[in-house]
Amino acid sequence: MSGINMKCTLLLAGFLVTAMPAAAQDAKKGEELAQQQCAACHGKDFVTGIDPTYPKLAGQYQDYLEKVLRDYKSGARKNPIMNGIAKPLTRDDIRNVSAYLSALSGPLSNQTR
Numbered sequence: 001m002s003g004i005n006m007k008c009t010l011l012l013a014g015f016l017v018t019a020m021p022a023a024a025q026d027a028k029k030g031e032e033l034a035q036q037q038c039a040a041c042h043g044k045d046f047v048t049g050i051d052p053t054y055p056k057l058a059g060q061y062q063d064y065l066e067k068v069l070r071d072y073k074s075g076a077r078k079n080p081i082m083n084g085i086a087k088p089l090t091r092d093d094i095r096n097v098s099a100y101l102s103a104l105s106g107p108l109s110n111q112t113r
């Protein structure tokens with residue numbers, strides 16, 4: 001009897017371990033990328049950029065961030081700085097970094113979502 005319980009516990013534990021960190025890991029990768037490649041201009045907190053004209057990214061909608069980054073990458077949205085930055089990003093990079101940035105709190109966040 002305890003053998004069966006043990007098996008169930010292991011199965012459940014295995015399921016939780018494989019199912020849960022997937023989302024967390026993406027945002028974690030996004031954090032590394034953001035801190036290495038984006039924080040220098042947009043600020044470590046992604047609210048206070050090095051120039052007041054640099055947009056705040058913390059708490060921005062995830063799908064907006066993904067769309068904008070894809071557009072900078074393709075050239076559909078033109079900006080000499082961001083076109084160069086977005087070009088080497090992969091689809092996963094864009095998804096991860098957008099997940100990280102949208103989860104940060106800042107003046108763009110609101111309580112209705």
Ligand code: HEC
Binds near residue numbers: 041097
């Ligand atoms: C060299 C400075 C610099 C770096 C590094 C940089 N950015 Fe930017 N970013 C800018 C500037 C300037 C703008 C405004 C461009 C415009 O008006 O289209 C901008 C705009 C953006 C926007 C559009 C925001 C909006 O509200 O439409 C996003 C998203 C963005 N950056 C994400 C990133 C990400 C992600 C990285 C790192 C991979 C990054 N940036 C690195 C300078 C930078």
